[in-house]
Amino acid sequence: MKYTVVQRGDEVSKQLTERFHQLVQGYGLILDEQSPDLVLSIGGDGTMLQAFHKYVGQLNRIAFVGIHTGHLGFFADWKPDEIEKLAEMMRLQVGNADIPVVSYPLLEIQTITESGMETSLALNEFTLKGVEETLVAQLNINDEMFEMFRGDGICISTPMGSTAYNKSLGGAMVHPSIEAIQMAEIASINNRVYRTLGSSVILPKHHHCDIYPRTKQHMLLSLDHLYVQRGDVVSIRCRVSPDAKVRFARFRPFPFWSRVREAFIATN
Structure with missing residues (x-):
């Protein structure tokens, strides 16, 4: 599986990016910025938008996944303290022909x-x-x-x-x-x-x-x-x-209405 990272550029996102690269070493994941299978966005929703437009010409073969490091990450399924779990779930998908995705x-x-x-x-x-x-x-x-x-x-x-x-x-x-x-x-x-x-x-x-x-x-x-x-x-x-749809990798369930509640209603 080939992957790349698009990150926001702040110190937290930079550190998480380096941490992720270290975690997946030896997992069979190959860093490939030109033609990745999976694009990891580390930052906020704006970072995911940047990632989408950077790879808009390859939507038929790319899936996106996000780690949010800001206050609100509506596109992101993962929090910074879950990066090890995400890396492990990606490792389990190495060699599989189909990454679990949803298309929108x-x-x-x-x-x-x-x-x-x-x-x-x-x-x-x-x-x-x-x-x-x-x-x-x-x-x-x-x-x-x-x-x-x-x-x-x-x-x-x-x-x-x-x-x-x-x-x-x-x-x-x-x-x-x-x-x-x-x-x-x-x-x-x-x-x-x-x-x-x-x-x-x-x-x-x-x-x-x-x-x-x-x-x-x-x-x-x-x-x-x-x-x-x-x-x-x-x-x-x-x-x-x-013709085109966006694909998000879903390594675990995260229902849309739960996402809405977390983003706009939950106070804790």
Whole structure:
């Protein structure tokens, strides 16, 4: 089994990385940054997002696993004091053809600009916001006009990302086994000209939404933790990716709702 580590860069994460390398020596685990079978993220949720985008071109063969060293690690199954147990469980999988994994849907974004089309994948969410002025955009669902939006912006999230920015916008939490995307408004303005639904919308697989921003509008686009300002966007199509999924190694059970409770409700 080939593995690599993506770590946050703080002292605790660096020390855990070195400790992990020492633990797996002689286990038959091979350090391979170029084409690993397993990517270990040591840090926070942002570290997992970095790991995902670093290896987004190899999703069909890579599984991710996380150790969180911060206050909140929603993507991580493991705590720092469990690193020996994780190393041992990985050792037991050496030689097995199939690592135990769960697969979750991703958001596909097709952006048409004045110079062509770009396709990207998001693990958590994609957002677009107006720069210096409010965002104005027509929203279509399945090629039919749905609403004319004006406000701070729009957030489109995956089920995994429903617990992130989407949650702060009042969106619903969606179990990641459900193949869907969610569209949530960011401070919409409602008057005689611009009318919006006022609540998040969940679209199933095989549905899509198209966003047509006002021509030449200067926008801030975010893809998980990556940000770019653009003024040449013609349209944006969002849908559940028909081809790609993210795989997480599950060396032990960690139910989604238990994860939600630990992240947002538990006080101890």
